[in-house]
Amino acid sequence: MTQSPRQAAPRAQAQRRREPSGVTLRHVAAAAGVSVATASRAFSRPEKVDPSTRARILRLADDLRYVPNRAAQALITGRTMALGLMVPDLTNPFFPGVIKGAQARARDRGLSLLIADTDEDPGAELALVGQLAQRTDAIVLCSSRMPDDDLDRAARLCPVVLVNREHPGVPAVTFDSDAGVREAAVHLRALGHRRVGYVGGPAHSFSDAARAACLHAEFPAHGLEVVLLGNHDPSFEGGRRAADVVLSSDVTAVMVHNDVMALGLIGRLLDYGLDIPRELSVIGWDDIEFAGMFTPGLTTVRMPREEAGRAAVAYLEAALGGRPSEPPRLETRLVFRQTTAREHQRRPG
Amino acid sequence: MTQSPRQAAPRAQAQRRREPSGVTLRHVAAAAGVSVATASRAFSRPEKVDPSTRARILRLADDLRYVPNRAAQALITGRTMALGLMVPDLTNPFFPGVIKGAQARARDRGLSLLIADTDEDPGAELALVGQLAQRTDAIVLCSSRMPDDDLDRAARLCPVVLVNREHPGVPAVTFDSDAGVREAAVHLRALGHRRVGYVGGPAHSFSDAARAACLHAEFPAHGLEVVLLGNHDPSFEGGRRAADVVLSSDVTAVMVHNDVMALGLIGRLLDYGLDIPRELSVIGWDDIEFAGMFTPGLTTVRMPREEAGRAAVAYLEAALGGRPSEPPRLETRLVFRQTTAREHQRRPG
DNA sequence: ACATCTTGTGCACACGATTGCATGCCAGGT
DNA sequence: ACCTGGCATGCAATCGTGTGCACAAGATGT
Numbered sequence: 004m005t006q007s008p009r010q011a012a013p014r015a016q017a018q019r020r021r022e023p024s025g026v027t028l029r030h031v032a033a034a035a036g037v038s039v040a041t042a043s044r045a046f047s048r049p050e051k052v053d054p055s056t057r058a059r060i061l062r063l064a065d066d067l068r069y070v071p072n073r074a075a076q077a078l079i080t081g082r083t084m085a086l087g088l089m090v091p092d093l094t095n096p097f098f099p100g101v102i103k104g105a106q107a108r109a110r111d112r113g114l115s116l117l118i119a120d121t122d123e124d125p126g127a128e129l130a131l132v133g134q135l136a137q138r139t140d141a142i143v144l145c146s147s148r149m150p151d152d153d154l155d156r157a158a159r160l161c162p163v164v165l166v167n168r169e170h171p172g173v174p175a176v177t178f179d180s181d182a183g184v185r186e187a188a189v190h191l192r193a194l195g196h197r198r199v200g201y202v203g204g205p206a207h208s209f210s211d212a213a214r215a216a217c218l219h220a221e222f223p224a225h226g227l228e229v230v231l232l233g234n235h236d237p238s239f240e241g242g243r244r245a246a247d248v249v250l251s252s253d254v255t256a257v258m259v260h261n262d263v264m265a266l267g268l269i270g271r272l273l274d275y276g277l278d279i280p281r282e283l284s285v286i287g288w289d290d291i292e293f294a295g296m297f298t299p300g301l302t303t304v305r306m307p308r309e310e311a312g313r314a315a316v317a318y319l320e321a322a323l324g325g326r327p328s329e330p331p332r333l334e335t336r337l338v339f340r341q342t343t344a345r346e347h348q349r350r351p352g
Numbered sequence: 353m354t355q356s357p358r359q360a361a362p363r364a365q366a367q368r369r370r371e372p373s374g375v376t377l378r379h380v381a382a383a384a385g386v387s388v389a390t391a392s393r394a395f396s397r398p399e400k401v402d403p404s405t406r407a408r409i410l411r412l413a414d415d416l417r418y419v420p421n422r423a424a425q426a427l428i429t430g431r432t433m434a435l436g437l438m439v440p441d442l443t444n445p446f447f448p449g450v451i452k453g454a455q456a457r458a459r460d461r462g463l464s465l466l467i468a469d470t471d472e473d474p475g476a477e478l479a480l481v482g483q484l485a486q487r488t489d490a491i492v493l494c495s496s497r498m499p500d501d502d503l504d505r506a507a508r509l510c511p512v513v514l515v516n517r518e519h520p521g522v523p524a525v526t527f528d529s530d531a532g533v534r535e536a537a538v539h540l541r542a543l544g545h546r547r548v549g550y551v552g553g554p555a556h557s558f559s560d561a562a563r564a565a566c567l568h569a570e571f572p573a574h575g576l577e578v579v580l581l582g583n584h585d586p587s588f589e590g591g592r593r594a595a596d597v598v599l600s601s602d603v604t605a606v607m608v609h610n611d612v613m614a615l616g617l618i619g620r621l622l623d624y625g626l627d628i629p630r631e632l633s634v635i636g637w638d639d640i641e642f643a644g645m646f647t648p649g650l651t652t653v654r655m656p657r658e659e660a661g662r663a664a665v666a667y668l669e670a671a672l673g674g675r676p677s678e679p680p681r682l683e684t685r686l687v688f689r690q691t692t693a694r695e696h697q698r699r700p701g
Numbered sequence: 702a703c704a705t706c707t708t709g710t711g712c713a714c715a716c717g718a719t720t721g722c723a724t725g726c727c728a729g730g731t
Numbered sequence: 732a733c734c735t736g737g738c739a740t741g742c743a744a745t746c747g748t749g750t751g752c753a754c755a756a757g758a759t760g761t
Contacts, residue, residue, distance in 0.1 A: 027747055038711045043749060053709060073486050074432065075747035077423035078716050085466075085487065093448040093455070094641060103442045106469050110480075115487050117434075118467045120455050131459075137422050138434065138464050239645050266645050273647050292443060293642050296588050296615050298622050376717055387741045392719060402739055424717035427746045 026069045034067065035060045046071070082323070085115040086316055087135035087142040089128065093120045095237070095263060096291040097308055101145050101166060104312025112320060121148075129153040136161035141319040143312075144168070146210060162322055164315050164330055167306075168209040174322070176314045176330040178210075180217040183304035183335030187258065187286050188225040190302075190337060195346035196256045196284065198228045202245045202268065204260030206234040211260055214288065218258065230254050235264065242267025246275065249283070255346045256284035262291045262303055269301070269342065280344035290338050300340030307333050375418045383416065384409045395420070431672070434464040435665055436484035436491040438477065442469045444586070444612060445640040446657055450494050450515060453661025461669060470497075478502040485510040490668040492661075493517070495559060511671055513664050513679055516655075517558040523671075525663045525679040527559075529566040532653035532684030536607065536635050537574040539651075539686060544695035545605045545633065547577045551594045551617060553609035555583040560609055563637065567607065579603050584613065591616025595624070598632070604695045605633035611640045611652055618650070618691065629693035639687050649689030656682050 032042035037056060044052045045060040052060075063069075077083045088105055090098040102118065109116045117139055119131050125148035135142050141162035149157065151170060157163055158173045165175035191199055201218055204211040215231065222229045232248045235241040242264030249257055249268065259265035265287035269279055277283060279299060287294060290305035314331050321328040381391035386405060393401045394409040401409075412418075426432045437454055439447040451467065458465045466488055468480050474497035484491050490511035498506065500519060506512055507522050514524035540548055550567055553560040564580065571578045581597045584590040591613030598606055598617065608614035614636035618628055626632060628648060636643060639654035663680050670677040 029747075039748080040712075040750080041710060043747095044710090047749070051709075056709085070482075070486055072427070072747050074423045074426035075716090076749080078421070078427050078718090078747080079749050081716080083423065093452045094445075096443075096445060096448075099442040099445075099448045102467065103469055106442070106467060107471070110468070110483075115466050115483075117464050118451065118455060119459070120452055122456070133419075134459075134464075137419055239641070263645075270645060270647055292588070293615075293645075296612075296619060296642075297646065298619055378717080388718080389720075389742075390740055392717095393740090396719070400739075405739080421717050424746090425719080427717080427748090428719050430746080 026067045027072065028069070031060060031064045031067055031069050034063045083138060083140050084113065085117055085139045086319055087117045087119065087132075087139040088145065088312075088315075089119045089121060089131060089135065089142065089147065090145045091121050091123050091148060093118075095261075096293065097261070097289050097306070098145060100291070100308035101312040101315075104309030104314075105143060105316045106312070107309075108313040108316045112316075114316070114320075116316075123148070125149055125153075129157055132157040132160060132163075140323055143315045143319065145315075146208075148205070148208065162319065164318050164322075166311050166315050169213075174318060174330045176311050176318065177332045178306050178311070178335055179332045180214055180304065180335055181221065183337050184214075184217045184221045185225075186337035187304065188221050188227055190339070190343060191256050191284065191286075192225050192227055194256075194284065194343060196227065197346070198230055198254045198256075199284075200230045200232045200249060200252055200254035200257040202232045202242070202249065202257055202259040202264060203234045204237040204241075204264070208237070208260075214258075214260060232257065235260070237261055237264060239263050239267035239270075242269075243271040246271035250275070250277075254283075256286070256343070258286045258288070260288060262287035262289045262294045262301060265301055265303070265342075266293070266297060269297075269299075280342045281347055284343040284346070286337075286343060294338070295340065299342050302340045302343040303338050305336050305338045307335070375416045376421065377418070380409060380413045380416055380418050383412045432487060432489050433462065434466055434488045435668060436466045436468065436481075436488040437494065437661075438468045438470060438480060438484065438491065438496065439494045440470050440472050440497060442467075444610075445642065446610070446638050446655070447494060449640075449657035450661040450664075453658030453663075454492060454665045455661070456658075457662040457665045461665075463665070463669075465665075472497070474498055474502075478506055481506040481509060481512075489672055492664045492668065494664075495557075497554070497557065511668065513667050513671075515660050515664050518562075523667060523679045525660050525667065526681045527655050527660070527684055528681045529563055529653065529684055530570065532686050533563075533566045533570045534574075535686035536653065537571050537576055539688070539692060540605050540633065540635075541574045541576055543605075543633065543692060545576065546695070547579055547603045547605075548633075549579045549581045549598060549601055549603035549606040551581045551591070551598065551606055551608040551613060552583040553586045553590075553613070557586070557609075563607075563609060581606065584609070586610055586613060588612050588616035588619075591618075592620040595620035599624070599626075603632075605635070605692070607635045607637070609637060611636035611638045611643045611650060614650055614652070614691075615642070615646060618646075618648075629691045630696055633692040633695070635686075635692060643687070644689065648691050651689045651692040652687050654685050654687045656684075 028039050028042045032039045041052055042060050045057045086109055106116045117135060119135055121128050128149045143164055145166040147168050154170050165173055169175045201215055218229050230252055235245045245268050259268055265285055269285055272279060287301045287303035290303045294301040294303045311333055318330040377388050377391045381388045390401055391409050394406045435458055455465045466484055468484055470477050477498045492513055494515040496517050503519050514522055518524050518526060550564060567578050579601055584594045594617050608617055614634055618634055621628055636650045636652035639652045643650040643652050660682055667679040
């Protein structure tokens, strides 16, 4: 008998808190009369095991209700099969849209999605990325407000893809506002408008800068003058507060940084007794579900947000799989509803 | 020299795809001149290691940017430190609210939150629970539409807490509609209403049944007759479609299964030229953010949904920690806005 | 008949952390 | 001097899976 120095120590086998279904590969292997290695390969390297034994193993696994232990897989494999997704505020309907798309795609591929809400606190984002990175293979940063160098650090921490923000060296799913804005321009021009205001979002928001830039690039070419009406909180209240600035300007139409703000603005103007859209045309941004539910329905630039979510995880899948790819630039379109109408001088407010 | 039969086999140490920060406990231990065991204890059993060595270990860990490998911890510990949260539809603002609360609480406790959206498919829920269960310690089932026996199976799969649904033997964070509904009753009665309709949600929805039951329990006591106006899709469109039923009934006020439906209903009635609330008072359910953003502002029964999310994870924490507790029953309140007014016979529609 | 390749399987190690047990050390009681 | 006991630490096993390597048996080529 060959001496075997191993196996000497008696196995204490402490009583541990175990998962409900304590069925492991070992059990399946034993039942099938094969080694754990073969059982493992039956799942992950199908071509390396005899079809009949494989079938037997799979059937037994099923009978025993075997479910692989993801932690063990993650440990040996180095891949958690989970992705992270960070958003500034779940309460803004734009983000659940992105999540929905991301989650659907992830689920299709057997990936899980961890959600983090930063509560609009740019300072907390980097730390949160750190936390997420421990449990995921890669992260989607949606409309991140992080300072540029935090972003650099984050990208070094773990594979990252941005949505609705751009930063050199970091892949990003972006929205091409041009098409939507151009449509808005011809639309407003056709209605007779000349001077249109832009009610901006947060001062250091990337997307706000992008939107303003896009306006400046497209509107003058269509004979429209754009008037900046300040930076505001990207909330309903922010929109309401912007009402006075709008009234005291002499624009006949405004574009607003996002739909929620636009709705706040309109609500406030309605309170003032203004006739929307007769006295002021309003165009929002995002096309959240509620934009179409309001009366009057909000004309707005649609951002394909579920698609953005899907594209972001698709990109990460590819990147993790070593297949290089380019995250897409998504087209926007103007959605025509009832908050835009022929230009008409309003009575002094 | 003591003979050591171990350590004979040469370590091949295959080149594996490793996490970006390849720093493990072993490195920290080596740097600190202690064993991995001590290093480990420096983190998880602080009292069992000398304060000075502990300090040294922690500092070194920090310097080396050590981050513990959650997969390894999960493997040995049997705890993933992650929770799952399943919702029917992220697009309904009620659910992001719950998620926000859950996520905030989870993050505070160092837990992660996995999100699953069932896309309103009750048949898919059980399978999704199975998937989630592999990666989490416990699951929050929010407004689950699962059939009862699926629910039983799910609960056997892994620790579960329900939100906004009840089922014998399964803990649940519930909403006590009574208070809100009672307020609605006295409110409507004070405004002179007698017959109030109920525009129901999905036929087999637990919460719809609960809400209807609550109406039947409270309204007659206040001299109000309740008229059931059918079951409808819990969406904006569903609310719009319910408009005709409402018009053809002779009620002067309606309660609607949720805010989104109420908004749809109101929008449609406005289209018909109805004066809301003069000709019909409307009360919604949930108090989603947008309820207050509409014009007219929607009077509605508030559900403290972020609190529900927090309570659900708090309950699970306790349960996993072996501390038995009872998930709370949360109070609802009526939020008075502009869609309710004195009863006033409307002109025949 | 023998060399070579292919195929299917098992052995054993590795992943990174936790933890029961053993051990060595030092203080204090007798 | 010796025993006792607490404290700090190390050893080694363990969690469940993946995978390189070795090996046996059968297939194939000359």
